[in-house]
Amino acid sequence: MGEVYRGTTPDLNREVAVKRMLDRETADDDLKALFLREVAVAATLEHHNVIEVLDAGQAGPELYLVMEYVDGPALAEIVEVLRRENKILPIEVSCGVVSSVALGLRHAHERALPDGTPLGIVHRDVAPENVLIGTEGIPKIVDFGLATLAGHNLTQPGIIRGRPRALSPEQARGDPTDVRSDIFSLGAMLFELVAGQSLYPNEPIATLLWKVAAGDYAPLEPRLTHVESDLVQLIKKALAVEPADRFRSAREMERALDHFRAARGMRMSSRALTQVVAMTWPQIQEMRTSRANGSPGQLEGMRLVLPADQLDWDLDQAREDHPGTYPIPEARIEDRAGAPLPSSASPPPAPAPTRPPPSSSSPREALASPSAGGASRPPESSYPKPNLGTERQPWTADLDFLRNQSEFGWALYALFVLVAAIAAFLWVWVAHAGR
Numbered sequence: 417m418g419e420v421y422r423g424t425t426p427d428l429n430r431e432v433a434v435k436r437m438l439d440r441e442t443a444d445d446d447l448k449a450l451f452l453r454e455v456a457v458a459a460t461l462e463h464h465n466v467i468e469v470l471d472a473g474q475a476g477p478e479l480y481l482v483m484e485y486v487d488g489p490a491l492a493e494i495v496e497v498l499r500r501e502n503k504i505l506p507i508e509v510s511c512g513v514v515s516s517v518a519l520g521l522r523h524a525h526e527r528a529l530p531d532g533t534p535l536g537i538v539h540r541d542v543a544p545e546n547v548l549i550g551t552e553g554i555p556k557i558v559d560f561g562l563a564t565l566a567g568h569n570l571t572q573p574g575i576i577r578g579r580p581r582a583l584s585p586e587q588a589r590g591d592p593t594d595v596r597s598d599i600f601s602l603g604a605m606l607f608e609l610v611a612g613q614s615l616y617p618n619e620p621i622a623t624l625l626w627k628v629a630a631g632d633y634a635p636l637e638p639r640l641t642h643v644e645s646d647l648v649q650l651i652k653k654a655l656a657v658e659p660a661d662r663f664r665s666a667r668e669m670e671r672a673l674d675h676f677r678a679a680r681g682m683r684m685s686s687r688a689l690t691q692v693v694a695m696t697w698p699q700i701q702e703m704r705t706s707r708a709n710g711s712p713g714q715l716e717g718m719r720l721v722l723p724a725d726q727l728d729w730d731l732d733q734a735r736e737d738h739p740g741t742y743p744i745p746e747a748r749i750e751d752r753a754g755a756p757l758p759s760s761a762s763p764p765p766a767p768a769p770t771r772p773p774p775s776s777s778s779p780r781e782a783l784a785s786p787s788a789g790g791a792s793r794p795p796e797s798s799y800p801k802p803n804l805g806t807e808r809q810p811w812t813a814d815l816d817f818l819r820n821q822s823e824f825g826w827a828l829y830a831l832f833v834l835v836a837a838i839a840a841f842l843w844v845w846v847a848h849a850g851r
Contacts, residue, residue, distance in 0.1 A: 418451070422485060425470075431485040432470060436478055451479050457537055457560040458483075460527055465520030467548070467558040483558075488551050488693050489700045491605075492544035496703070497696040499612065507643065509692065510609035511673050512684030516555040517547055518602060518670035524560075525595045525666055538593055542601035543582040544608065549693055553686030580624050581614050585657050588629040596659040599669055603654025603662075610647070611639050615655070631657030646676055 421434045437451050458469040458481075471482035491513065498504060505513075524537045539546075539560060546559045580588070584600035587593050604615045615633050616624055627633065636655070640648050650672055656662045663669040677683070 423482075431487075433483045433485045434480055435483065436480040448479065451481070454560050455481055457524075457535075460535065460537075461524055461560075463520050463523040464554060465516050465556055466523060467556050486548040486550045486556055486558075488549045489697065490545055491547040491549060491555070493700045493703065494549065494692060494696050495544055495608065497699045500699075504612040505609055505692070507610060507647070508677065508682035508684050509688055510606065511647070511677055511682065513547070513549075513555050513609065513689070514602060514606045515670050515673045515677070517542070517557060517605070518666045518673065520555075520557045521595075521598055521602065522666040522670060524557075525598070536594075538595055539598050539601075540587065540593060541579065541582070542598050542605065543579045544605055545579065547605075549689055551690060551693055553689035553693070555689070580621070580628060581616055583625075583628050584659075585629055585631040586659060588625055594659070595665060596662050599654055599662045599666065600656075600659075602666070602669065603651055607636065607640075607651050607655065610643055610651075613639070631655075644680075650676060 418435050418437045421436070423432050423434045424430065425432055437448070455469070455472040458467065459472065462468075467486070468484040469481065470484065473480060494505075504510075521539060521542065524539060526534070527537055528534045537560075539557070541559060542557075546557060548556045548558055550556065582601045582604055584593065584597040587597050608614050616627060619627060633655070636652055637648060640651070650669075653672075654662055654669060663672065
């Protein structure tokens with residue numbers, strides 16, 4: 417819906433990022449309202465883990481938003497570089513980044529008017545693509561264009577906004593959302609960082625949204641064998657299908673992460689992330705250059721219509737109207753005029769999987785049953801797991817300084833105990849000799 421420029425303010429000579437709506441989108445009232453929503457939400461936030469909004473306005477037909485310029489990559493770009501090199505971030509770095517993002521979300525969630533009326537901000541698009549890591553090593557949340565405010569919702573029935581792999585189940589179903597939806601997305605981000613893979617790896621787009629809506633992801637433990645059980649339980653709580661089973665707030669999840677880190681002496685300074693950015697920056701710049709110089713993609717300018725975007729598709733109604741098996745509607749690709757993409761450019765369609773009829777009182781239990789017929793969940797062995805041998809190792813060889821502080825602290829403590837023991841022995845020996 418827009419594009420971002422790098423600019424300079426003439427008065428302070430400060431680099432800024434200028435986001436403007438594309439000319440063809442300014443006629444779309446819904447997208448214009450989304451853009452203005454981003455301005456209204458972001459302008460109320462003042463936190464070092466949230467992008468700062470400096471100005472906004474309209475020049476003729478063009479709407480623009482001026483933000484602070486973050487000289488660094490998105491977290492998604494760092495993850496992509498590491499994945500290409502079969503590496504993952506150390507646990508302490510992953511937990512530190514997510515804890516910083518939780519702090520920023522906490523600020524947004526708890527933001528209120530001067531009279532104490534809560535704004536009810538929900539980001540709704542928490543993903544590595546929307547977390548920027550500056551060269552100073554501070555994670556910042558960006559893009560509140562999909563955010564909701566209490567009592568206001570721009571999303572039309574049947575329309576799903578946000579990245580499918582980062583959606584909460586209730587968001588994928590089009591149900592009302594609250595801050596716990598962001599908690600699920602935050603848990604998905606933490607899982608991706610520590611596991612080296614997304615929550616729904618290698619899932620076809622035609623069936624992805626179905627699984628997201630049902631919370632039908634593969635078991636976490638087999639994919640986190642290299643992670644301590646306490647952290648696995650923390651991630652599982654954030655990724656609970658039912659919102660009532662998750663952390664109640666970003667504050668609660670941030671405190672749980674801090675408790676886990678403090679109990680193990682895990683510390684992450686801004687220097688650690690600065691080092692991560694420095695190590696991955698050359699490859700990230702190469703990726704950006706290749707994308708900028710590449711020819712337009714075959715699907716560029718097209719519109720992907722997911723099953724939940726099709727207003728005639730109602731999951732609950734389908735369960736009632738079809739006592740037998742029923743197909744999941746496939747995604748389709750259209751141009752801006754709504755015409756289907758020519759078959760020569762369309763990817764080969766995948767066969768539409770089917771779901772079995774509910775065999776219990778709970779439709780969700782029937783869908784999640786591994787023994788049910790139809791499109792059952794693949795065995796756990798079919799999901800990629802992080803290789804703990806030579807292929808995928810935590811990225812610790814180049815970041816030993818992350819643990820130097822805690823090791824140095826333990827060394828000082830041991831030295832203190834030793835000196836105290838020697839002093840006590842000498843005192844007893846002198847007292848005994850005096851007698």
